Amino acid sequence: xxxxxxxxxxxxxxxxxxxxxxxxxxxxxxxxxxxxxxxxxxxxxxxxxxxxxxxxxxxxxxxxxxxxxxxxxxxxxxxxxxxxxxxxxxxxxxxxxxxxxxxxxxxxxxxxxxxxxxxxxxxxxxxxxxxxxxxxxxxxxxxxxxxxxxxxxxxxxxxxxxxxxxxxxxxxxxxxxxxxxxxxxxxxxxxxxxxxxxxxxxxxxxxxxxxxxxxxxxxxxxxxxxxxxxxxxxxxxxxxxxxxxxxxxxxxxxxxxxxxxxxxxxxxxxxxxxxxxxxxxxxxxxxxxxxxxxxxxxxxxxxxxxxxxxxxxxxxxxxxxxxxxxxxx
Amino acid sequence: xxxxxxxxxxxxxxxxxxxxxxxxxxxxxxxxxxxxxxxxxxxxxxxxxxxxxxxxxxxxxxxxxxxxxxxxxxxxxxxxxxxxxxxxxxxxxxxxxxxxxxxxxxxxxxxxxxxxxxxxxxxxxxxxxxxxxxxxxxxxxxxxxxxxxxxxxxxxxxxxxxxxxxxxxxxxxxxxxxxxxxxxxxxxxxxxxxxxxxxxxxxxxxxxxxxxxxxxxxxxxxxxxxxxxxxxxxxxxxxxxxxxxxxxxxxxxxxxxxxxxxxxxxxxxxxxxxxxxxxxxxxxxxxxxxxxxxxxxxxxxxxx
Numbered sequence: 001x002x003x004x005x006x007x008x009x010x011x012x013x014x015x016x017x018x019x020x021x022x023x024x025x026x027x028x029x030x031x032x033x034x035x036x037x038x039x040x041x042x043x044x045x046x047x048x049x050x051x052x053x054x055x056x057x058x059x060x061x062x063x064x065x066x067x068x069x070x071x072x073x074x075x076x077x078x079x080x081x082x083x084x085x086x087x088x089x090x091x092x093x094x095x096x097x098x099x100x101x102x103x104x105x106x107x108x109x110x111x112x113x114x115x116x117x118x119x120x121x122x123x124x125x126x127x128x129x130x131x132x133x134x135x136x137x138x139x140x141x142x143x144x145x146x147x148x149x150x151x152x153x154x155x156x157x158x159x160x161x162x163x164x165x166x167x168x169x170x171x172x173x174x175x176x177x178x179x180x181x182x183x184x185x186x187x188x189x190x191x192x193x194x195x196x197x198x199x200x201x202x203x204x205x206x207x208x209x210x211x212x213x214x215x216x217x218x219x220x221x222x223x224x225x226x227x228x229x230x231x232x233x234x235x236x237x238x239x240x241x242x243x244x245x246x247x248x249x250x251x252x253x254x255x256x257x258x259x260x261x262x263x264x265x266x267x268x269x270x271x272x273x274x275x276x277x278x279x280x281x282x283x284x285x286x287x288x289x290x291x292x293x294x295x296x297x298x299x300x301x302x303x304x305x306x307x308x309x310x311x312x313x314x315x316x317x318x319x320x321x322x323x324x325x326x327x328x329x
Numbered sequence: 330x331x332x333x334x335x336x337x338x339x340x341x342x343x344x345x346x347x348x349x350x351x352x353x354x355x356x357x358x359x360x361x362x363x364x365x366x367x368x369x370x371x372x373x374x375x376x377x378x379x380x381x382x383x384x385x386x387x388x389x390x391x392x393x394x395x396x397x398x399x400x401x402x403x404x405x406x407x408x409x410x411x412x413x414x415x416x417x418x419x420x421x422x423x424x425x426x427x428x429x430x431x432x433x434x435x436x437x438x439x440x441x442x443x444x445x446x447x448x449x450x451x452x453x454x455x456x457x458x459x460x461x462x463x464x465x466x467x468x469x470x471x472x473x474x475x476x477x478x479x480x481x482x483x484x485x486x487x488x489x490x491x492x493x494x495x496x497x498x499x500x501x502x503x504x505x506x507x508x509x510x511x512x513x514x515x516x517x518x519x520x521x522x523x524x525x526x527x528x529x530x531x532x533x534x535x536x537x538x539x540x541x542x543x544x545x546x547x548x549x550x551x552x553x554x555x556x557x558x559x560x561x562x563x564x565x566x567x568x569x570x571x572x573x574x575x576x577x578x579x580x581x582x583x584x585x586x587x588x589x590x591x592x593x594x595x596x597x598x599x600x601x602x603x604x605x606x607x608x609x610x611x612x613x614x615x616x617x618x619x620x621x622x623x624x625x626x627x628x629x630x631x632x633x
Binding site: 064110114117125126128247248251255286287291292297302303306 | 367418435437440443558559566604615618622
């Protein structure tokens with residue numbers, strides 16, 4: 001009997017660190033097995049990272065941002081612009097983190113007084129304004145031409161243009177976000193955010209400051225996303241407004257997390273793989289219309305699996321463990 | 330003097346374009362007012378209208394304005410079926426969920442268009458596309474573009490028709506009742522699910538009509554969808570979400586701001602001009618969102 005329960009509990013009984021280690025090591029084997037598909041692996045993992053960062057605010061705090069391309073762009077452009085002055089990418093990333101954090105702080109301080117869809121609408125507007133600035137302020141961003149990375153210094157003797165090095169750097173980024181997710185699930189901030197997501201008024205009655213909780217999540221999301229932006233630049237070797245700052249990037253980031261399952265730690269990662277692979281398979285058919293996969297999947301998920309893939313799986317698991325408990329959905 | 334004449338010309342162009350923006354916003358506002366859902370796919374339906382007109386011009390050799398007669402009924406059926414088949418399943422869910430579903434539907438629409446017609450901009454050739462009436466006024470010569478003028482006239486007719494429908498017919502009364510209180514309307518025998526589907530259909534019709542009217546002015550590109558969704562947000566937020574007269578005011582304001590911004594700024598500083606055309610509207614949008622989220626007109630969020 002005891003054996004039975006420990007088996008069916010599956011995910012919930014595996015200690016978080018062990019689960020994290022298993023997932024990270026499994027993904028870490030990818031370059032050894034699929035060595036010829038390194039580009040696919042890096043882009044899937046990178047977007048998983050973006051989606052995991054999105055989930056901090058979108059999943060745990062329930063505030064859907066459709067403007068995360070801004071932070072991707074800031075991260076990438078900080079590294080690219082400072083690179084021209086001979087400053088190493090890791091310092092550029094730090095600057096990107098700082099700028100993103102400040103922007104998120106200012107923007108959140110202004111917009112989190114509003115509720116409902118207003119925050120989402122403001123993210124789209126801010127993202128568009130930043131894109132227009134990047135497109136038109138040639139002196140800073142080289143306009144639509146974008147910035148190229150020439151040579152890169154080596155990091156601890158590793159070549160940053162080596163796909164395998166890039167893969168493991170991105171994996172490190174994803175692992176950090178997953179670890180952060182595990183921490184958030186049990187931390188005070190995580191409970192604050194969930195309380196705010198479920199009911200702002202009740203959260204306030206309990207002494208939580210909703211605006212501050214959301215602001216913290218927003219700043220963290222911005223900072224994490226901008227690290228990913230810096231890594232994306234290393235991978236692409238160049239950056240321009242049409243790649244990094246357009247609305248489809250923001251939409252992709254949000255949809256990966258939602259399809260995978262919001263507020264479930266591993267949801268965005270699962271979502272990135274579940275979408276990334278069909279997108280790659282249909283690439284030759286769909287060409288520029290690759291967002292069709294996202295559109296179809298998001299509609300299907302919203303209608304049939306409103307909690308996302310991982311969220312629905314967790315619910316199914318919970319019901320199996322607690323057959324007598326009736327749980328209203 | 331140049332500043333003044335440029336300004337006046339900008340104002341006229343802005344009002345004419347604003348009329349079409351008003352129609353896009355009216356559809357969005359109607360959907361929000363009745364269903365309480367922000368329609369994130371709205372701009373994509375504008376694109377769908379554009380391409381429907383393009384296709385009927387290409388294959389049926391119809392003039393864009395004549396194609397309205399074909400496109401609009403199709404748009405209504407499309408919106409109605411879309412709601413019946415998908416959005417109606419989400420009626421109990423929270424608005425965040427429905428919002429994401431509309432976003433997904435928009436993505437599907439745009440990307441199907443992209444798949445069929447490719448990324449290259451498509452234009453329709455009409456003889457009158459570049460015609461303009463010249464009106465002398467106090468020694469200034471003002472140009473009124475023929476296409477924009479027709480667009481405004483047709484917009485006015487459609488909005489007038491919508492208004493008559495809402496306030497003079499039994500269906501309109503049912504729609505307004507559903508907007509005010511869904512349960513109350515249901516108790517009076519209104520099939521509110523059907524009303525929702527009808528309203529969504531009307532919203533799609535207004536978006537598609539705007540697309541058709543813009544086709545002679547712009548070239549159709551599938552990726553413009555998000556631009557139009559943005560514009561409809563700006564229009565509806567300026568006017569107050571859910572308010573029909575507000576949407577008209579908001580549309581006109583957006584048109585004028587964009588047009589004046591791009592025609593007057595170059596006289597002072599060539600850098601900010603047409604380059605930032607789309608940014609002016611967004612900046613005003615953010616300011617309104619921050620300081621008067623209920624919209625420029627009206628004290629509270631008004632419903633249809």
